[in-house]
Amino acid sequence: MKDVIQDMERYAEANNVPIIERDSIIFIDKYIKLNGVKKVLEIGTAIGYSAILMACASKDVEITTIERDEKRYKEALKNIRACEMDKRIDVVFDDALDVNLAGYKYDLIFIDAAKGQNIKFFEKFKNYLNEGGIIITDNVNFHGLVKNPERIESKNVRQLVDKIIEYREYLSDNDEYVTKFYDIGDGLAISFKKNDEKAKSID
Numbered sequence: 260m261k262d263v264i265q266d267m268e269r270y271a272e273a274n275n276v277p278i279i280e281r282d283s284i285i286f287i288d289k290y291i292k293l294n295g296v297k298k299v300l301e302i303g304t305a306i307g308y309s310a311i312l313m314a315c316a317s318k319d320v321e322i323t324t325i326e327r328d329e330k331r332y333k334e335a336l337k338n339i340r341a342c343e344m345d346k347r348i349d350v351v352f353d354d355a356l357d358v359n360l361a362g363y364k365y366d367l368i369f370i371d372a373a374k375g376q377n378i379k380f381f382e383k384f385k386n387y388l389n390e391g392g393i394i395i396t397d398n399v400n401f402h403g404l405v406k407n408p409e410r411i412e413s414k415n416v417r418q419l420v421d422k423i424i425e426y427r428e429y430l431s432d433n434d435e436y437v438t439k440f441y442d443i444g445d446g447l448a449i450s451f452k453k454n455d456e457k458a459k460s461i462d
Contacts, residue, residue: 301325303372310339336350369396370394377423396448
């Protein structure tokens with residue numbers, strides 16, 4: 260298992276595949292363990308790195324993860340099988356906005372896909388959240404550029420950062436959810452329904 264994970268880290272670096280930062284996955288794994296999370300939905304599989312590490316947090320965790328890029332999807336399947344996690348991690352090859360998960364509910368929803376679509380992802384997948392569940396969004400600081408926009412040199416990056424700022428404002432102003440922002444890894448947003456006593460215990 261350890262060798263596979265290290266190989267994934269090297270592959271990600273060599274092929275410019277973004278994977279979750281270590282501090283962020285430690286935070287998420289701790290939450291999974293402390294709160295008895297059993298069902299996880301991940302938006303954005305990439306090569307399966309975060310899904311595998313979340314599954315390692317508890318043997319009771321089952322994960323559905325969605326990836327639209329075929330090359331990354333196939334790489335994720337290979338890695339998940341190599342870790343013998345294929346019975347607990349189900350990889351869906353599709354655009355997340357086109358996926359129908361009717362009848363399914365999750366304790367934790369992890370959004371880590373196209374940053375410009377975060378609001379659409381949140382609006383769609385909040386309907387699949389169990390009572391007491393949370394939605395975690397990664398990269399809400401985006402390499403520090405959200406708080407230091409003067410460092411942005413590219414027009415495309417500027418547009419992406421503007422989308423992330425818009426998403427942060429959307430979460431902050433949301434009438435239905437409370438969101439806490441953490442400067443962990445590349446920035447995590449932790450969202451839970453207002454008046455949900457179970458989810459309020461997050462720290």
